[in-house]
Amino acid sequence: MNRNRRRQSINYTSIAIAYALTxxxxxxxxxxxxxTIAKGLPAASHPEFFFNVERPVDVPGAGIAHAIVGTLILxxxxxxxxxxxxxxxxxxxxxxxxxxWTDWVRLACxxxxxTPSIAIGLFAYALLVAPFHxxxxxxxSGALAVLMLPIIMRTTEGAVRLIPSGLRESGLALGLPRWRVSLQLILPAAAPGVITGALLSVARASGETAPLLFTAFGNPFLNTDPTQPMQSLPVTVFHNALLxxxxxxxxxxxAALVLVVMVLLINLTSRYVLRRQIRLAGQL
Amino acid sequence: MAASPTATALRATISPKPPDRFRTLIGVVATTAPAALLLIVVVLFQQAWPSVTHFGLGFLAGSTWNPVTLQFGAWPGIFGTVATSLMALVIALPVGIAVAIVLAEQGQAGIRGAVGIAIELLAAIPSVVYGIWALYVLGPWTFQHLESPVSDRFNSVGWLSSASPRSLFTASLVLAVMILPTLTAVSRDVIRAVPRGLKENAIALGSTWWETTWRVILPSARAGIFGATILALGRALGETIAVTMVIGNNYQIPQSIFSPAYTLASVIANEFTEATGDLYPAALVELGLALILVTLSANVIALVLVRSATARAAI
Known part of the structure; x- marks a missing residue:
């Protein structure tokens, strides 16, 4: 009896510890x-913060419009x-x-x-910056695309796999070629899942700093020309925080507050879209 | 077995199956992922080549980093990278596994859903935001309330002396928070993949929840959890920005866990845009090459372990 009571108390203690650690x-x-909210609001509550660009230190009215536009373009x-x-x-x-071969592609993804994003930055520098000086x-954008690609591939794969094979087989039975079955039947049915993956990769890319440090570099002015250096939100946070x-x-x-709001909004949207995919796949 | 004459005749009348051009096309498109991976390694090797030939293997053991005299050694960077990542793992591992157990085995669906979403949001927050938070909030707080009291009391113990607001310890704490989602998500999947029958048998024999978890489920998920740990280690090794902001950027072997240090990724982030000449950038790329080779091998080992652990669930 005593032993059982000890087992019980160990059990309850461990459950409590697991919840405490959670x-x-x-x-x-x-x-x-x-x-981020408490310290970001003083700056972000001025409307000009969103419409102006960098100003010299302590000149009022500085903003991050160039970084927001830059992140969107990048x-x-x-x-x-x-x-x-x-x-x-x-x-x-x-x-x-x-x-x-697909096993290898999956492993590579x-x-x-x-892969450390700073290494992808070095890679993009060698291929796309050094030759053009x-x-x-x-x-x-090239560096960010390398980061996004495997996320999109794997989530698309998962979404397509959710589609019941009946849909594919009925298309093939009607005599449709494989490419029409894949692109016109399967892909639309898997669209919400594919969009989820794309949104998640966009959220990840928007927050990356390391691959942009020596590719897009930075720019104190509003620039929309993609062949020129461009500012971005994460790089703004990184440089200004250390000054x-x-x-x-x-x-x-x-800028950190704007970045977090942006990334979390994209994330929550993707979650909503994914829920639609699961409901849709249940109906098929 | 020989084909019957009618079958042969029939086969002759059917035109050969046309080649599936769509399959070839998207197969080639899919190859961009392995191609990119291979190209990254090749390009970094090529860019690092001047440094590789100039310093040889001594590069990894050297401990000076002097762009003026062109003497470069990676050892303090390697030490800082490995030390921060291992400390982060030690901090994150018990917490991560506890959360994974709660997510996989405990509680109502509502609690699990909420905790799951929170962990995913933790993963979604950009590295640089962790960095600015650690620089202005976490670092000063741990310096005042944790590092200073500890180092005052244990001043004679070398590795606990001389507290500083930017340190190996602060960097490890941020890293621990950042690898927690990876650790939790992968461990949860591995724990879920443990065959139901094992758990039910243990319960049928009268085990409590804790005995089932500790003696049956965790031992059975051991290989997969090990894989999750290595995967998280890979993430920690390659993390750049948050660490760069709080580690103090001091290219020396730190005397204490509360001293400033440096990591491979941070050296590249801080110095690459200013590196001139041939040897200096090449040495920086060689740091990147060392980093990527270690993380690549860690990832491959981890993925193989995790896959064999979760594949069982399908059987």
């Missing part, structure tokens, strides 16, 4: 969000490259899964996801 794991999330160009390639590659992984937004001026540090916090 609570501990969530503290950083709360702290990061709280401080990620936009990267998406144009990475999304079509990633979606087609993902369809290949799911539809021709029996071939041995998963390894690429874990100047930094450019295009090289930054010894209070006004610049406040701008860094403001």
């Amino acid at each position: 609570g501990l794991a969530l503290i950083p999330l709360g702290l990061v969000l709280w401080f 990620v936009g160009i990267a998406s144009l490259g990475a999304i079509p390639i990633g979606v087609l590659g993902g369809i290949y992984l799911a539809e021709y899964a029996t071939s041995r 998963d390894v690429l996801v874990g 100047h930094f450019s937004a295009l090289s930054g 010894p001026y209070q006004s610049l540090q406040e701008q860094a916090w403001g």
Whole structure:
């Protein structure tokens, strides 16, 4: 009897510890969000913060418009490259899964996801900056596209796999060629899942700093020419946070707040879209 | 077995299956992923070549980093990278596995859903935001409330002396937070893949929840959890920006865990745009090459372990 009571108390203690550690794991999330909002709002509550560009230290009215526009252009160009390639590659992984080659492609994708982003920056520098002798937004987009590609491929693969094979077989039975089955039947049915993957990769790319440091570099002015250096939100946070001026540090916090809001909004949207995919796949 | 005459005749009348051009096309498109991976390694090797030939293997053991005299050695960077990542792992591992157990085995679906979303949001926050938070909030706080009291009391113990707001320890703490989502998500999948029958048998024999988890489920998921750990280690080794902001950027072997240090990725992030000449950038790329070769091997080992652990669930 005594022994059983001890087993019981060990059991309850361990459950309590597991929940306590889970609570501990969530503290950083709360702290990061709280401080980003509290310290970012003073800068981000002025409307001109969103419409003006950098000003010299302590000149009022400085803003991060150039960084917001830059991030949108950088990620936009990267998406144009990475999304079509990633979606087609993902369809290949799911539809021709029996071939041995797909195992290697899958492994390469998963390894690429874990590759240090700073190394991808060095790679983009060697291929897209050094030959042209100047930094450019295009090289930054190239680095971001390499980061996005494996995420899109793997999530597209997962979404296509959710589609019941009945849909594929009925298309083939009607005499449709494989490419029409894949692109006109399977892909539309898997669209919400594919969009989720694309959104997640966009969110990841928007927050990356390391691959942009020596590709897109930075630019104190508003620039929309992708062959020239371009500012981005993460690089703004990184540089301003390390400078010894209070006004610049406040701008860094403001830019961090804008970045977090952007990334979390994209993330929550993708979650909503994914829920639709699961419901849709259930109906098919 | 010989084909019957009718079958042979029939086969002759059917035109050969046309080649599936769509398959070839998207197969080639899919090859961009392995091609990119290969190209990254090849290009970094080629860019690092001047430094590789100039310094040889001594590069990895050298401990000076002097762009003026062109003497470069990677050892303090390697030490800082490995030390921060291992410390982060030690901090994150118990927490990560506890969360994974709760997500896989405990509680109502509502709690699990909420914790799961929170962990995913933790993964979504950009590195640079962790960096600015650690630089202005976490670092000063740990310096005041943790590092200073500890180093005052244990001043005679070398590796706990001389507290500083930017240190190996602060960097490890941020890294621990950043690798937690990877550790948790992969461990949760591995724990879920443990055959139901094992758990049910243990419960049928009268085990408590803790005994089932500790003696049956965790031992059975051991290889996969090890894989998750290596995967998280790979992430920690390659993390750049947050670490760069809080580690103090001091290219020396630190005397204490509270001293400033440097990591491979941070050296590249800080110095690459200013590197001139041939040897200096090449030495920086060689740091990157060392980093990528280590993370690549860690990733491959980890993925193989995790896959064999989760593949069982399909059987």
